[in-house]
Amino acid sequence: MEVQETRVQTDRIFTIPNILSMARLVGVPLFLWLILEGHDGWALAVLMLSGISDYLDGKLARRWNQISNLGRLLDPAADRLYVLTTLFGLTWREILPLWLTAALLAREAMLLVMVWILRRHGYPPPQVNFLGKAATFNLMYAFPLLLLSDGDGWLAWMASVFGWAFAGWGTTLYWWAGILYVVQVRRLVRAATAD
Numbered sequence: 612m613e614v615q616e617t618r619v620q621t622d623r624i625f626t627i628p629n630i631l632s633m634a635r636l637v638g639v640p641l642f643l644w645l646i647l648e649g650h651d652g653w654a655l656a657v658l659m660l661s662g663i664s665d666y667l668d669g670k671l672a673r674r675w676n677q678i679s680n681l682g683r684l685l686d687p688a689a690d691r692l693y694v695l696t697t698l699f700g701l702t703w704r705e706i707l708p709l710w711l712t713a714a715l716l717a718r719e720a721m722l723l724v725m726v727w728i729l730r731r732h733g734y735p736p737p738q739v740n741f742l743g744k745a746a747t748f749n750l751m752y753a754f755p756l757l758l759l760s761d762g763d764g765w766l767a768w769m770a771s772v773f774g775w776a777f778a779g780w781g782t783t784l785y786w787w788a789g790i791l792y793v794v795q796v797r798r799l800v801r802a803a804t805a806d
Contacts, residue, residue, distance in 0.1 A: 623677070623679065624679070624681055626672070626675075626677040626679060626682070627668075627671055627675070627677070628667075628668040628669070628671045628672035628675075628677050628679075628682050629668075629677075629679060629681055629682050629685060631664040631667055631668040631671070632664070632668050632682060632685035632686050632689055633685065634664060635661050635664050635665065635668075635685075635689040635693070636685065636688065636689050636692065638657050638660065638661055639689070639692045639693060639696055640696075641657055642654055642657040642658060642661070642693070642696060642697075642700075643696040643699070643700055645657060646696075646697070646700035646701070646704070646758070647700055647703060647704075649704075651758055651759075651761070654700075654758065655755050655758060655759070658693070658697070658751070658754065658755050658758075659755065661689070661693055661751075662748075662751050665686070665689070665690065665751070668682065668686060669686065683738070686739070687739050690739075690747050691719065693751070694715070694719075694747065694750055694751075695716075695719070697750075697754045698712045698715055698716065699712075701754060701757060701758065704761065706757055706758060706760070706761050707757065711778065711782065714782060714786075715750075715782060715785060718785050718786055718789045721789055721793065722737075722789055722792060725737065725792050725793060725796045728796055728800060729796055729799070732799065732800055732803045733803070734799055734803075737792055737795070737796075740788060740791070742784060742787060742788040742791065743784075743785075743788040743792075745784050745788075746781050746782075746783075746784035746785040746787070746788050747781075747785075748781075749777045749778075749780045749781030749784060750777070750778065750781035750782075750785065752773075752774075752777040752781075753774050753775070753776075753777035753778035753781050754774075754778075755774075756770045756771075756773050756774030756777060757770070757771070757774035757775070757778065759774070760774050
């Protein structure tokens with residue numbers, strides 16, 4: 612959560628960055644169906660397109676002065692939905708262990724509580740910070756690699772090594788960003804109650 616906010620530059624809904632975020636959201640159920648049905652190649656393609664559009668929507672919004680309130684909601688929502696559906700799909704397929712899924716879901720639950728506390732005190736939901744984005748990028752690299760590791764041969768072995776490295780970093784950064792959110796929420800609530 613950043614105390615200083617990037618200024619909203621447009622109220623338009625149909626901007627290129629927002630359309631990219633909407634397309635990512637539409638891809639979530641498709642991705643989940645593909646992964647549960649074992650269409651790993653197509654699931655990887657959808658996940659890769661999601662990662663590319665995630666990068667582009669923020670970059671284009673800043674470059675073209677199209678930062679919007681809708682974009683601020685869509686981008687983190689799409690990130691979280693991809694993380695959650697990937698967790699569900701990979702855990703269902705027994706590619707991810709239950710303890711890792713539980714650790715990532717516990718962090719999400721903690722953030723939901725923080726958002727609820729912020730709203731009770733009249734603050735908006737937290738803005739995505741660099742650390743949170745880095746964590747998401749690590750996890751978005753980890754998940755396709757771990758999906759590729761569900762096979763035999765040297766490619767599966769290499770995907771497993773790099774996938775678990777990204778998963779470890781991503782989980783650590785995910786929790787670190789979450790703890791920073793808690794600290795910032797605590798400061799804001801203290802300041803609000805002191806007034």
